[in-house]
Amino acid sequence: MSLRQFRLPVVPATAGIFMASLTLAGCVSSPEPEPQAMARSSQQTAPADLQLLCASAAASAAEAGSARVLPVSSRQLDAGNYQVDLDAAGKRMSCIVDSEGNVKSIQPSGNGGRAEVAAEMAN
Amino acid sequence: MTGKKAMETRSPTSSGAGNTNLHRRILAAVLLVAFGLGTTPTYAETQIFDPQTRKWVKYDREAARKYFSRNKQPPEAFRRQVVKFRTAEEPGTIIIDGNQHFLYLVQPNHQAIRYGIGVGREGFGWAGIVRVGRTAEWPTWTPPAEMVERDPNARKWAAGMPGGPDNPLGARALYLYEGDQDTIYRIHGTPEPWTIGLDVSSGCIRMNNDDVIDLHSRVKVGAKVVVLMQGAALYKGV
Numbered sequence: 001m002s003l004r005q006f007r008l009p010v011v012p013a014t015a016g017i018f019m020a021s022l023t024l025a026g027c028v029s030s031p032e033p034e035p036q037a038m039a040r041s042s043q044q045t046a047p048a049d050l051q052l053l054c055a056s057a058a059a060s061a062a063e064a065g066s067a068r069v070l071p072v073s074s075r076q077l078d079a080g081n082y083q084v085d086l087d088a089a090g091k092r093m094s095c096i097v098d099s100e101g102n103v104k105s106i107q108p109s110g111n112g113g114r115a116e117v118a119a120e121m122a123n
Numbered sequence: 124m125t126g127k128k129a130m131e132t133r134s135p136t137s138s139g140a141g142n143t144n145l146h147r148r149i150l151a152a153v154l155l156v157a158f159g160l161g162t163t164p165t166y167a168e169t170q171i172f173d174p175q176t177r178k179w180v181k182y183d184r185e186a187a188r189k190y191f192s193r194n195k196q197p198p199e200a201f202r203r204q205v206v207k208f209r210t211a212e213e214p215g216t217i218i219i220d221g222n223q224h225f226l227y228l229v230q231p232n233h234q235a236i237r238y239g240i241g242v243g244r245e246g247f248g249w250a251g252i253v254r255v256g257r258t259a260e261w262p263t264w265t266p267p268a269e270m271v272e273r274d275p276n277a278r279k280w281a282a283g284m285p286g287g288p289d290n291p292l293g294a295r296a297l298y299l300y301e302g303d304q305d306t307i308y309r310i311h312g313t314p315e316p317w318t319i320g321l322d323v324s325s326g327c328i329r330m331n332n333d334d335v336i337d338l339h340s341r342v343k344v345g346a347k348v349v350v351l352m353q354g355a356a357l358y359k360g361v
Contacts, residue, residue: 039169048223049218070250
């Protein structure tokens with residue numbers, strides 16, 4: 001048997017597996033959420049209460065009043081954790097919080113705060 | 124002013140309303156992006172779950188209008204309900220999640236009343252920490268000068284449109300202040316209830332009239348209002 005003859009059956013088999021996986025993928029539907037959760041944004045941010053828990057933690061860490069700490073962006077890291085970026089009286093901070101509401105870390109982040117940048121632009 | 128009719132100051136409220144501060148917003152958005160502040164305005168779409176196809180589907184103006192026409196109310200997620208809400212904020216505080224189109228009124232025992240809202244369309248989203256400066260029932264709406272100039276329908280209301288079911292501010296308005304300054308943004312009702320869940324306004328937070336009446340009955344002047352909006356073009360109060 002030549003090499004070409006030997007390889008012939010392999011190609012349809014690979015294609016078959018590929019087609020089968022596509023078919024299976026097409027059959028998979030999203031799990032049905034609770035009715036009160038049947039709306040979302042394609043921009044998947046952290047739940048508002050978790051963002052605010054991070055804001056409270058950042059206010060303590062930065063010794064800033066809670067009225068000066070604002071979550072500015074957030075994202076889901078994995079199934080149980082979110083990252084929240086905050087502006088704490090002009091300082092940029094980053095917070096990790098889990099879906100149970102436990103703040104796991106809070107630390108200054110690399111970028112300058114929004115207020116600092118604004119001040120630079122004004123100069 | 125609570126509980127009394129009040130003259131509305133010029134407001135960016137309704138869809139297609141004035142472009143007050145537009146240039147400032149555009150400049151702010153450009154600068155935010157240019158300085159890499161991590162909140163590049165990525166404009167998202169609202170999606171709702173279709174139980175029949177078991178898929179998430181786009182929920183835009185057209186879909187929302189059809190849904191409302193069929194059901195006479197917005198999707199269940201955007202209807203008023205009590206939810207778990209873990210926060211150190213005091214009861215009576217208003218939290219607005221502009222990205223997810225929810226307004227939360229904090230209640231005792233880690234709960235909140237959640238309402239569906241419509242928020243600022245692309246380039247008109249804002250974030251910040253403000254307060255309820257005053258409130259009004261069936262407020263008068265006065266279109267901004269720019270709108271009066273370009274829109275013949277608005278011209279007849281240049282001196283103010285009386286409160287009523289067709290008024291863009293709807294049944295109630297909560298005027299948001301930064302310190303003692305009116306931000307020109309409001310939480311208000313709407314004659315377009317199908318727009319709840321969408322990015323449609325010029326920066327105001329709109330609610331169904333029933334919901335804004337309920338919220339108005341529970342909120343005190345001076346209440347703290349936290350507005351969360353990833354990709355905001357403007358910040359207030361921080």
